[in-house]
Amino acid sequence: MAPKKKYELRLYVAGKTPKSVLALSNLKRLCEEHLEGQYSIEVIDLLVHPQLAEGDQILAIPTLVKKVPEPVRKIIGDLSNVEKVLVGLDIRPRN
Numbered sequence: 760m761a762p763k764k765k766y767e768l769r770l771y772v773a774g775k776t777p778k779s780v781l782a783l784s785n786l787k788r789l790c791e792e793h794l795e796g797q798y799s800i801e802v803i804d805l806l807v808h809p810q811l812a813e814g815d816q817i818l819a820i821p822t823l824v825k826k827v828p829e830p831v832r833k834i835i836g837d838l839s840n841v842e843k844v845l846v847g848l849d850i851r852p853r854n
Contacts, residue, residue: 766798767827782821785838
């Protein structure tokens with residue numbers, strides 16, 4: 760059996776806006792349903808660390824960046840469209 764991928768996810772937000780809170784909630788739920796035990800989430804608040812936006816070329820928030828496994832992928836928005844997020848992260852839905 761092949762080893763399972765480990766997903767390193769970075770969510771860029773700007774404070775605790777409703778859209779940012781919803782994005783984090785949606786991301787956590789999606790990860791628990793489809794990546795249980797195979798992921799880490801780093802939340803970066805650009806109000807606290809604005810200089811970090813440049814490294815991942817963040818132009819809008821909230822933005823989710825999948826760092827690992829490659830290729831790096833970005834998804835902008837509140838992550839409420841589960842199908843779009845799964846395709847963007849290259850995750851196969853569990854049956």
